[in-house]
Amino acid sequence: MAQSISPRTLPAEADVVVIGGGVVGAAILRELTKYRLSAVLIEKAPDVATGTSKANSGILHAGFDAEPGTWKARLNVRGSRLYKDIAEGLGIARREIGSLVVAKTDEQLQELERLLARGAINGVPGLELWSADETIAFEPGVARDVKGALWAPSAAVACPFLATTGFADNAVRNGGKVVTECAINGFVTENGTLKAVETTKGRIATRFAINAAGVHSAQVARLAQDDSFSIRPRKGEYVLLDKSVGHLVRTVLFPTPDKVSKGILVSPTVHGNVFIGPNSFAVDDPEDHETTRDGLAAIIAGARQIVPDVPVQAAITEFSGLRADGGKDFILAPSPALGGLFHAAGIQSPGLTAAPAIAEAVVEMLADxxxxxxxxxxFIPENPRRAHFSELEPHEQAALIAADPLNGRVICRCETVTEAEIVAAIHAPCGARTVDGVKRRVRAGSGRCQGGFCGPRVTAILARELGIPITEVRKDSSESYLFYPRAETIGEESAYV
Ligand SMILES: Cc1cc2nc3c(=O)[nH]c(=O)nc-3n(C[C@H](O)[C@H](O)[C@H](O)COP(=O)(O)OP(=O)(O)OC[C@H]3O[C@@H](n4cnc5c(N)ncnc54)[C@H](O)[C@@H]3O)c2cc1C
Incomplete structure (x- = not known):
């Protein structure tokens, strides 16, 4: 039976409008709901976490490589500490597994000493330089020609999707609004001051707007005749390996970084897979998410420098993300062109880690x-807890099934995701609206078959729960319809479920 979902309509006014529903915008919205004010986040896609926040390494960096005194240095360390406190309550999967930066030459060993000194200035806890023997003893798969490593125990892996949806859900629980499929068209101004934001869903009167539009943030700035910065998208490609090789490494393994990027890593994911990547190269198109043959070859070669026996035959998918390169540091500042507009732009790595701290800094700027x-x-700081069926004891599973038979219907076999979990993801405060939205929240479709089995079933559940014809269900982006022609007569019920 279809349940009604409250429509995501735009209110006529708000104290603050946040533009962009990545992890930064979602964290800012949540931070704003700690106060008695009205805040609305607008996102051009059908869901949050569809930009850079859906395709990154998912590492909560310890914070030793940002230049002391920068926003990056300050907010990385603060963000990493904040996640420690809030991740569990918000339902953000996080495992503190530490990281190792591996050196293979004497010059790289010197670089590790420099990183150690930087880390001390930045306030990173527990950093240690390890010998080759210590490194190999801890991580036996590492290359035998390793000369030493920098150990950072506070580094963690986390789920970037659940970070974004966790912040967004909590914000909505606390009165914030998320309006999807709502792109900014322009700013209404009076004497150089913001009066309203024009969107594809109408006008919203406001005194304050935050530009958190990721790789599109310079375009948003231009709408205010602000050309104070530009953004160059820089792609990073990845290969994701199956959970069957999840034991390959126990910690995040970085090469010694160069001037442009942290290099190609080999790392566990928070959900028990392993990934290799990313590489780094500039692209022109901020929507270019393709992976390239040359790029993937470079990633494999790079990963084998650190872990020679990386089993690439265990690859289950590849993907890429775009860094919003706006220069050396985050751009967290009022617009010089329009009073009331603030930028949270150029948020490259460690933006996922820093997001909750960026949110604090932005709200402080607004207060000023x-x-x-x-x-x-x-304000309720946490989201309701929801057990993952697959992680429960048999007697607990039986009790759940007795309470609701949907708990006994496993829709995604690879990841053991039940229909009850999918329905809950759709009806969450900022719930899933697309097949990939379900995947990002509960992992249906994230396993070895990549949705080959569960995709049609998830599609039918979405149609039923959203009360829409199955032909209206989309994979991810606004136009990613799964069925052609989109005849509305095909019906809401499906033979698949
Ligand atoms: C390859 C790679 C690896 C990374 N690894 C890490 C890591 O391990 N750890 C870490 O801390 N950080 C990492 N990062 C950085 C991190 O992913 C980003 O800093 C973070 O995701 C940026 O979030 P955001 O909210 O600023 O941008 P996004 O997630 O891109 O969100 C911006 C949103 O704005 C929306 N938008 C755009 N234009 C408009 C408009 N006109 N109207 C309305 N909405 C609009 C977009 O649809 C999008 O949803 C990595 C990044 C990359 C690319």
Whole structure:
């Protein structure tokens, strides 16, 4: 039976409008709901976490490689600490497995000493330089010609999708609004001051707007005649390996970084897979998400420099993400062109790690600019806990099935995801609206068959729960319809479920 989902319509006014539903925008929205004010996030895609926040390494960096004194250095370390406190309550999968930067030459060993010193200045806890023997003893798969490594115990792996949806869900629980398929068209101004934001869903009156539009943030700035920065997308490609080789490495393994990037890593994911990547090269198109043959070959070669026996035959998918390269540091500043507009732009790595700290810094800037902050006494910092069926004891599973038979219907066989979990993901405060939205929240389609088995079933469940014809269900982006022709007569019920 189809349940009604509250429509994501745009209110006429808000104290603050956040533009962009990546991890940064979602964290800012949640931070704003700690205060008694109205805040709305607009996102051009059908869901949050569809930009860079869906395709990155998922590492909560310890914070030793950012230049001391930069936003990156400050907010990385603060963000990493904040996740430690909030991840579990928000339902953000996180495992503190530490990281090793591996050196293979004497010059690289010197670089590790420089990183150690930087880390000390940045306030990174527990950093240690390890000998080759210590490194190999801890991580036996590492290349035998390793000369030493920098150990950072506070590094963690986390789920970047659940970080974004966790912040967004919590923000909505606390009164924030998320309006999807709503792109900014322009700013309404008076005497150089913001009065309203024009969107594809209408106008919203506001005094403050935050530009958190990722690789599109320079375009958003241009709408305010602000050309104070530009963004160059820089692609990073990955290969994801099956869970059957999840034991390959126990910690995040970095090469010694160069001037442009942290290099090609070999790392566990928080969900028990292993990934290799990313590489780094500039692209022109901010929507270019293709992977390339040359890029993948370079990743494999790079990964084998650190772990020679990387079993690439265990690859289950490949993907790429775009860094919003706006220069050396994050751009966290008021717009010089329009009063009331603030940029949270150029948020490259460690943007996932820094997101909750970026949110604090942005709200502080708004307060300095005159936004009145009165604590919201009703703020609930956590999301309701939901057990993962596959992780429960048999008697607990039996009790859940007795309470609701949908708990006994396994839709994704690779990841053991039940229909009850999928329905809950759709009806979450900022719930899934697309097949990939379900995948990002509960992992249906993330396993070895990559949705070959569960894809049609998830599609039918979405149609039923959203009360839409199955022909209206989309994979991810606004036009990614799964059925052609989209005759509305095919019906809401499906033979698949
Ligand atoms: C290859 C790679 C690896 C990385 N690894 C790590 C890592 O391990 N750890 C780490 O901390 N960081 C990492 N990062 C960085 C991290 O992923 C980013 O800093 C973070 O995801 C940026 O989030 P965001 O919200 O700024 O951007 P996005 O996630 O891109 O969100 C911007 C949103 O704005 C929306 N938008 C755009 N234009 C408009 C418009 N006109 N109207 C409305 N909405 C609009 C987009 O649809 C998008 O959803 C990595 C990045 C890359 C590319």
């Amino acid at each position: 600019a005159g936004l009145r902050l009165q604590a919201n006494a009703k």
